[in-house]
Amino acid sequence: MxxxxxxxxxxxxxxxxxxxxxxxxxxxxVYEKVPFYKKKFDELGVKPENIKTLSDISKxxxxxxxxxxxxxxxxxxxxxxxxxxxxxxxxxxxxxxxxAGYTExxxxxxxxxxxxxxxxxxxxxxxxxxxxxxxxxxxxxxxVHHGAGSLGATxxxxxxxxxxxxxxxxxxxxxxxxxxxxSYSLFMAEIARENGLDFRNFDLKAGxxxxxxxxxxxxxxxxKKLNLKAYDIYGLTEIIGPGVSCECExxxxxxxNEDFFYPEIINPETGEVLPEGEKGExxxxxxxxxxxxxxRYRTRxxxxxxxxxxxxxxxxxxxxRILGRNDDMLILKGVNVFPSQIENILMKIENTxxxxxxxxxxxxxxxxxxxxxxxxxxxxxxxxxxxMELIRKQIYKEMxxxxxxxxxxxxxxxxxxxxxxxxxxxxIDKRDLPKAGEI
Amino acid sequence: MKVKQISVFLENTxxxxxxxxxxxxxxxxxxxxxxxADTADFGILRIIxxxxxxxxxVLKNAEFTAKLTEVIGIILDDEPGxxxxxxxxxxxxxxxxxxxxSSLINENGSVVxxxxxxxxxxxxxxxxxxxxxxxxxx
Numbered sequence: 001m002x003x004x005x006x007x008x009x010x011x012x013x014x015x016x017x018x019x020x021x022x023x024x025x026x027x028x029x030v031y032e033k034v035p036f037y038k039k040k041f042d043e044l045g046v047k048p049e050n051i052k053t054l055s056d057i058s059k060x061x062x063x064x065x066x067x068x069x070x071x072x073x074x075x076x077x078x079x080x081x082x083x084x085x086x087x088x089x090x091x092x093x094x095x096x097x098x099x100a101g102y103t104e105x106x107x108x109x110x111x112x113x114x115x116x117x118x119x120x121x122x123x124x125x126x127x128x129x130x131x132x133x134x135x136x137x138x139x140x141x142x143x144v145h146h147g148a149g150s151l152g153a154t155x156x157x158x159x160x161x162x163x164x165x166x167x168x169x170x171x172x173x174x175x176x177x178x179x180x181x182x183s184y185s186l187f188m189a190e191i192a193r194e195n196g197l198d199f200r201n202f203d204l205k206a207g208x209x210x211x212x213x214x215x216x217x218x219x220x221x222x223x224k225k226l227n228l229k230a231y232d233i234y235g236l237t238e239i240i241g242p243g244v245s246c247e248c249e250x251x252x253x254x255x256x257n258e259d260f261f262y263p264e265i266i267n268p269e270t271g272e273v274l275p276e277g278e279k280g281e282x283x284x285x286x287x288x289x290x291x292x293x294x295x296r297y298r299t300r301x302x303x304x305x306x307x308x309x310x311x312x313x314x315x316x317x318x319x320x321r322i323l324g325r326n327d328d329m330l331i332l333k334g335v336n337v338f339p340s341q342i343e344n345i346l347m348k349i350e351n352t353x354x355x356x357x358x359x360x361x362x363x364x365x366x367x368x369x370x371x372x373x374x375x376x377x378x379x380x381x382x383x384x385x386x387x388m389e390l391i392r393k394q395i396y397k398e399m400x401x402x403x404x405x406x407x408x409x410x411x412x413x414x415x416x417x418x419x420x421x422x423x424x425x426x427x428i429d430k431r432d433l434p435k436a437g438e439i
Numbered sequence: 440m441k442v443k444q445i446s447v448f449l450e451n452t453x454x455x456x457x458x459x460x461x462x463x464x465x466x467x468x469x470x471x472x473x474x475x476a477d478t479a480d481f482g483i484l485r486i487i488x489x490x491x492x493x494x495x496x497v498l499k500n501a502e503f504t505a506k507l508t509e510v511i512g513i514i515l516d517d518e519p520g521x522x523x524x525x526x527x528x529x530x531x532x533x534x535x536x537x538x539x540x541s542s543l544i545n546e547n548g549s550v551v552x553x554x555x556x557x558x559x560x561x562x563x564x565x566x567x568x569x570x571x572x573x574x575x576x577x
Contacts, residue, residue: 376448376481376504383446383508383555384537385476385483411481413450415502 003119003151004112007259008314012307015315019262020054022287027051027060030293033078036071037061037295057264057285058273062296065098068238072096076292079103084291089137090237090336100139100237101291107146109288110240113257114147117246120255120312121206121231123177125152130169130204132180132188133211134160134334139241140211144179147243153177160184163191174203178228181334182209182218187367189225199227208233210242212331213322219251232321238297239284245319250311253318260288263317264296265305268326279304281326282319300327330427332360333368333405339426342372345398351380352395355414358407362431372399372407375414440563440573441509443491444553447484448504451477459484459503466497471577472512472553474540487512487542487553489577511562512542512551514572522552525571529556532565542577551577 002008010018028048030037040061041047050059068076076099077084085104089097102110123129129148133140141159148155156173158166160180166188169175178185185207192199207226210233222230234254235242244261245254256263261284265274268281282299286292302323310318330337339358346352355375362368372395380391388411395409449455456475463470463486472487488494491507498505515521529536535557542551551574556562566573 378504378506381446381448381504381506383444383483383485383506385478388448388481388483389478411448413448413455414504 001119001124003116063294068098069096073099088139103290106291111146111150113243115150120246120248121208128154128175129177130156130175139237143241170202178207181211182214204228211334248312255314255316258317276305300325335405358427360429370407373410373412376411442512444508444510445486449482462501468494472542511554512574515550528569534562
């Protein structure tokens with residue numbers, strides 16, 4: 001089923017007309033209402049009336065994640081706080097989180113795009129959706145929740161975790177659609193196996209997985225172990241949350257809800273716009289957002305855009321599954337982490353030195369297993385094991401508090417962390433994920 | 440009266456202990472006492488050697504994380520109740536023991552028990568008062 005047939009099967013010229021109309025409104029609005037953008041536009045000498053065609057968008061400045069942090073918390077709101085009905089923040093932080101504010105219309109928009117995505121994965125009002133994305137400031141849980149509401153499906157708002165209960169609910173409520181991170185789906189499969197449960201006896205037909213990068217190999221594994229069709233969904237808090245794009249039954253690229261989120265691919269070095277089919281950094285302009293509208297937001301995600309005559313009938317532009325990132329951000333257990341954050345936390349712990357290495361593995365448990373190896377320096381070496389255990393626990397606690405994820409802390413001998421060209425290799429990622437270096 | 444002990448941080452991987460013993464053997468240093476405290480991930484090797492300063496130097500040159508700690512070495516009466524006697528004195532006088540281990544047998548056949556106590560000066564004072572025999576070096 002196509003949720004919004006008019007929009008999702010619109011011909012290209014009509015879509016572009018709609019996008020241009022919305023873009024011009026947006027540019028005018030942010031210029032008038034967001035001082036941050038007025039300043040940026042003025043610096044480039046660009047006025048709202050200079051935007052006459054869609055390709056004129058390249059005259060507009062980019063927005064970066066750092067700028068979003070610098071304007072924390074409400075610097076990018078284009079409307080009074082009175083009109084904001086919901087707030088979300090990005091997972092993980094390098095200092096301050098990124099804040100997204102939603103007006104009533106934004107929430108309606110979000111529900112609409114999420115309903116479209118759920119429908120892309122074959123869901124309709126007759127379905128029961130077990131929503132195992134986390135509820136809270138993270139956009140995953142509530143994004144799906146809003147979308148299911150618009151679709152009229154039955155939602156089980158179980159949130160993430162409590163795996164045995166998840167499996168029990170699958171038997172009791174017989175959900176037909178599962179939404180969670182791809183790694184959590186495999187973890188559930190593992191726990192099911194340990195408890196003698198077989199997904200073939202469940203009613204799940206589709207899983208909509210996102211919030212972390214995954215691969216086609218992982219799709220094969222998930223589909224086999226969970227006995228369902230696995231769909232990739234993409235989104236980010238800055239733009240709206242989940243619902244920016246999603247795979248349809250063809251499982252060949254993600255249809256972008258381009259009437260709301262205008263995509264561009266740029267050369268990350270020069271900022272130059274690249275044609276369809278060329279790989280580069282994905283950039284979005286939120287054509288209709290009211291709370292925190294963004295002009296040319298640099299996602300740092302690498303992919304390419306394409307159009308095909310999709311068998312599903314949708315005409316919206318597609319993006320390929322994310323290929324990697326052009327910065328060193330890691331997504332660990334669904335949380336964004338920069339190695340520099342780990343370094344800063346270590347430096348704040350008395351006497352420890354930032355000689356560390358992060359080893360990420362997904363083999364044994366299907367969840368990210370993250371080991372942080374910290375070199376033992378003379379400054380905090382003690383001849384008593386209890387002192388060393390105390391330091392290990394302190395590092396664990398600080399990491400947990402500040403990053404929001406549990407790392408396994410391992411104390412290692414100095415110099416055991418390989419140094420190359422005087423610079424230590426900080427991250428060893430053994431997960432089967434696309435790597436930036438392969439792009 | 441204080442004895443210098445060398446502690447070395449070791450990962451729980453094969454060959455690391457062999458590497459330490461090789462390093463000190465090559466420097467012509469003799470081991471007098473040895474013990475390891477181990478956890479799931481790492482171990483702390485504690486040794487008493489005949490030339491502690493030299494020992495530290497060669498271990499550091501070999502890039503081990505090592506440090507010197509002061510401990511008390513008490514000659515044990517080689518008879519039933521020998522250790523109990525020391526423990527009893529420490530207990531009665533509030534000497535808090537972090538860990539202890541035994542030395543190798545000396546040339547004259549005696550054995551020394553190495554004590555790491557919370558407050559070494561207090562510990563030594565008690566040792567002296569109680570007529571126990573502490574050694575200063577091997």
